[in-house]
Amino acid sequence: MRITAIYESVESIASDIQNAYINFSKMTCSVVAVVTDQIVDGKQVVGYGFNSNGRYNASGILKDRLIPRLLEADPSHLVGDDGYLDPHKAWDTMMTNEKPGGHGERSVAVGVLDMALWDARAKMQSIPLYQLLADRANREPDSKVWVYAAGGYYYPGKDIAGLQDEFRHYLDLGYTVCKMKIGASDLSSDCDRIEAALKIVGEGNLCVDANGRFDLETTLSYAAALKQYHLFWYEEAGDPLDFEIQAALSDAYDLPTATGENLFSHQDARNLLRYGGMRPDLDYLQFDCALSYGLVEYYRTLDILHEYGWSPRRVVPHGGHQMSLHIVAGLGLGGNESYPGVFQPFGGFSDELDVEQSFVNLPSAPGLGLENKANFRAMLVEAFGNQITI
Secondary structure (H helix, E strand, O other), rough: OOOOEEEEEEEEEOOOOOOOOOOOOEEEEEEEEEEEEEEOOOOOEEEEEEOOOOOOHHHHHHHHHHHHHHHHOHHHHHHOOOOOOOOOHHHHOOOOOOOOOOOOOHHHHHHHHHHHHHHHHHHHHOEEHHHHHHOOOOOOOOEEEEEEEOOOOEEOOOOOHHHHHHHHHHHHHOOOEEEEEEOOOOOHHHHHHHHHHHHHOOOOOEEEEOOOOHHHHHHHHHHHHHHOOOOEEOOOOOOOOHHHHHHHHHHHOOEEEEEEEOOOHHHHHHHHHHOOOOOOOOOEEEOOOOOOOOOHHHHHHHHHHHHOOOHHHHHOOOOOOHHHHHHHHHHOOOOOEEEOOOOOOOOOOOOOOEOOEEOOOOOOOOOHHHHHHHHHHHHHHHHHHHOOOO
C-alpha cells in the first residue's frame, strides 16, 4: 500500500452570519484528497478530509510540511501489521520534528489529513468508518445518533421573527433541540431572542452559545439571567483557555454548561477537567477531531476523560460534520452537532440520512460516505476532478 498523491484545495464557506466574536465573511476551509494505489471494487481508493468552520484554511502548513512528509515517507512506515494504511503511523510521520505545544493552525492541518486517512482506511476494508471504529473497540456501533441543529446566528437585518422562522424550519427537518448565538447583543436583547426561540422549540430544547466572548462578570450576569429559561446548555461563556471563568460558572450555575470546541489537544482537555470545574454528571464536552489533530489524538483525549471519570456519552463534538457522526456512533459518544442550513457543503450529513426526533440514521457507504452528499460531491469534482475520478 502506498499513497501516490495528495491534492489540496482552499474552499470558501463565507457568509454574512456572525457570532459574538467573529463574522464569517471571509471564512475558508482546507480540503484534501489522499490518493492511494489500492483498488476496491474496480475503483481507486481516495480519502477526503476537511476542517471544521471557525478556523481558516491551513494550506500553508499542509503544503509546506505535512503533505511532503507523507509523500516522502517510506511506504512501509505508513502500513500496519494487517497490511492496510495505518492512520496512527501516518500521524507520527506528519508530526515528525514538530515541537509540543502551540496547538494553533497545526492541529487543524493534521486534522484535515487525518480525516482523509481514516476515510481511505475504511474504504480499503469496504466498511463505514463507524463500523471500523466499533470493531476496534469491541462494541456494536450505535444504530442512530442524537443530533441538534446549530444556527441562530446574527444576520444583518434579521429580526426575532426571522429567528423563529429558522427554528421552525429545523423542527420541520426533524430536530427537536436547537442552538442559537448570544453575546453579540446586550443581555436584555439576548433574553428577548431567547424567549422568542423558546416559544418555538419549547423549554429544555434550546442551547445558547457565547463563543468565548464574556469576561467573568458578564459570564455570571448572563448565568443569573439564564437560569429562568432551563436551557439545554449554556456554551463557551468565556475564553476557552480561561479555566477560572468556567470554574466560576460551574459554581454559580446549576444547569448544564458546554465547552471544549476550541481546545485542540489531549493536554488542553486534561487541563479543562483539572481546573475548569466541569461536572461529569451534568456538563458536556465538545472537542472536535477535525480541529484537534484528528481521530488519532481524539483517542488520547477520550483516554483522559476516562481517567477523570467522565463517560464518553457526555461528549458531543462540535463541527456538524460526518466525521464526528462516525466517531460518535463507533465509539459511543453522546451525540453530534449538525449544521442543516450553514457552512455548506461541509455542514450536515449525507443526503440519504433522515433526522427524526433529533436522531439521525447512519450512512452505509464505505469510509465516511461524503460523496453521497450531492453538494459536497460537486465541490470535489470542481476541486479535484482534473486529477482524479470522483
